[in-house]
Amino acid sequence: MGLGKVRVLAILFDSLNDNNLPAFSGGDLVSGRVVVEVTGDVRVKSLDVTARGVAKVRWTESRNTGANTAYTQNYTEEVEYLHHYDTLIGEERDEDCPEEGLTVLHAGLHEFAFSFNLPQMALATSFEGKHGSVRYWVKAELHRPWLLPVKVKKEFIVFEHIDINTPLLLSPQAGSKEKTLCCWFCASGPISLSAKIERKGYTPGESIQIFCEVENSSSRVVVPKAALYQTQTFFAKGKGKQIQQLVSNLRGETLPQGKSQSWEGRQLKIPPVSPSILDCPIIRVEYVLVVYVDVPGGLNLSLSLPLVIGTIPLHDSTSRSSSISSCCSWGQTETPEAPPSYSELAISESHRRNCLVGCDRSVGGGGSLLTYITEFRYLPPPLYSEVDPYPDPVEVRRPETCPSR
Template sequence: MPSIKSFTMTYDALNESRTFSEGDRITGKVTLVLFKDTKVLKLFVKAKGDGSVSWSTTSGDRNHTYSAGRRFFKLKQFLIQEASHETIIPQGIHHYNFSFNIPQGTSWSKGLPSSFKGNHGKIVYKLEAVLSRSWRMDRTLKEELQFASKSFPPRHSLMSQQVGSTNEEMGLFSKGHVRLNVTVDRKAYAPGETVDIVANIDNSSSSEMTPKFKFTQEVVYCARGNTKFEENVIHKVLDNCVKPKTQKQVRCAFKIPQFQTLTILNCDILSVKYYVKVYLDIRFASDPKVVFPVIILPPELALGPQPDVAAEPYPAGAAGGPSDSDFHSPGVCMSPYPAFPHSAIHEYPGAQRYSAPQPTYPDNPPMYSGPPVVYPAQPAHMSGSYSNPAPQLASPHRSPFSSPSPSFMVPPTAPTSHPPPTAPEIYPSPSSLSHISPPAPTYSLLPSASMLNTDFLSQSDEPPPTYSNLFPSSPENSDAK
């Protein structure tokens, strides 16, 4: 009867793509299920990364084989330590946890290359669990890891637009010249992203030509000073023919396959590069072409084009411009008075609209740059708890009593916080109006006049105030008289 029922190994994924990179921590566990007590010599787990290349060539009757290998790292952890005598593991289920820290590269060119499998070479990362017993074959478990390198050039250099051009003179079978200008939106992409290409063609020749676009993968294997070159076409697009003596702009967009191998630039025996080639296919002439390098990054490192952020036409908080307030944006209106060129109107839900001129204070500069909060001006004839039920709007016709000069106005106290978006109370409570007679005619007082504290309309026995009470003469005039 066998003593081992099952022997399994699992590891914890760090992301949806189940990839690892430099500096990551690999954690997992080995599960051993035994039918009975079992003697074990040792149990250990290894994490390693290896690269190898190999190809053969034939020269006459002789075959030449070229091969090379690299060990990137190897880590080993004992779960059951080897000792002078065997360790007895009791019957049942046993879990053994393990963890490894993947080495961190010192620079982008010295890091670990990404996983790759090609026709003549591969780069593989894997986990291995080995159970050793006396007089038994070792039982080995292997789990391959997908490794995505973080070792790439600085990010800011990968987001710039690529521009190239070529100007070709035609050969014997055609006259004139051709100019090709090509733009690629950036240099780095992630699998699944789209490459956008714009080609401007100036065909000042007597020949027709066909624009063509290719996205290719180039793999170079190196061993003992020899190289093996391999090219794979991933995408190829043809456009309509460009007639002689014409100009044309051609746009092409293609998507990088979702599981495309990443660019490899930091391995001395194997490299993987990508290129975008734009060329004009011309019969009986050399083909003008423009070639751009493209880098394929892991999704978490790819920096797609940032969305254009429209600049605000006005500074934040300026009248008429965007602001962070919860209230409606203040409108801007023209005032009929030359002393007040603009007036700001704040609109609050459920409230009436009031328009008041915005005073200026030479001796009191504003404390903040935001729009002033304009409150309804209190009518001049208000006294005590009396409130005017209908606000008086500014008249476009000036009069001596319609609008005071700004030099006589008292600066309002700046509010400490914005009021909630509720309508201001403009009607008094019934109790405050119990002693008030019907509304009196409006009297517009000059700022120098003192405010009356007596409601003379409710005193039927007293005459109305005289002009001297409303407009007392100054002490200087009294002394002069």
């Protein structure tokens, strides 16, 4: 029997997304093949496959304790989401006869199938950050007698889907602030800022429509601006590490003294970014839209509107109601039409899948966001009525009485 060599050891996944990347969600079946190519007869003890999914955090801090002394503190933490092990070749053998039970691979190409289900739980989305990561991979090890094992490792992508078609993520976000640049007895007036966006949830590739009003009664020239930030927070050993990165921004026109400016749906596009990570105990990825007035030589006046970047985009039925604010000018009052009945809102599973065709599916390095769709059920909307079911209470003024002496 000629002595052969292992020429190729590779892992191939059966399911790939539109970008030829393996992408899955919790509960999905992950299947594939381990490909082995040998140049001659090769005796194999075992071919093992291990699947892992781990969220890991690590950073180092140095502190000085004296003139020439310092110590380094390592902060590490790890959460395991997946651990699967399977043997594709091999079985229990008698230790007294180690040559028994060996599998001989003849020259040529061999394929061995593997499969496993991801846990039915909230998995952390694949992520790469400065102080931590969430990674999923499959590793194959080919063991031969008297030789070092041959190993190969291949990562796959996991998305914990976030459906933005929920009441919480469809609710508008708004705020207002006012600021005076100097003391109350000075002649300079205040700067006022009001901002509003139509909802809280978005997906990469969408544009945030910003409605904003700025009034400059101060003596300085100011500039309204908006910026989208990503905040990465890492936790280890009871301590946190936070990093904020600018994702996208836009600039308004210069606003002189006594002038005002309005944004009627000014658009800020969301580039391909990682979706929000909100359920991982050691890594959080959050987003915030900051609408602010840049004040030269002073502190900026800013409003922070939290956002959630999801994976399942806005459905046609919900985009109708969420676009009302973008169609009307701010402060303009119109009589709203009655909402559709619940039967009109009900969407079949096949139509829900078709709604996602053509959506922007890239994230980070171009991975698919919408490979699989989790089930979403609508709650019936409240009954429509012209009468406010929660009217403001009428304040009853009582006559003042003199205090007893």
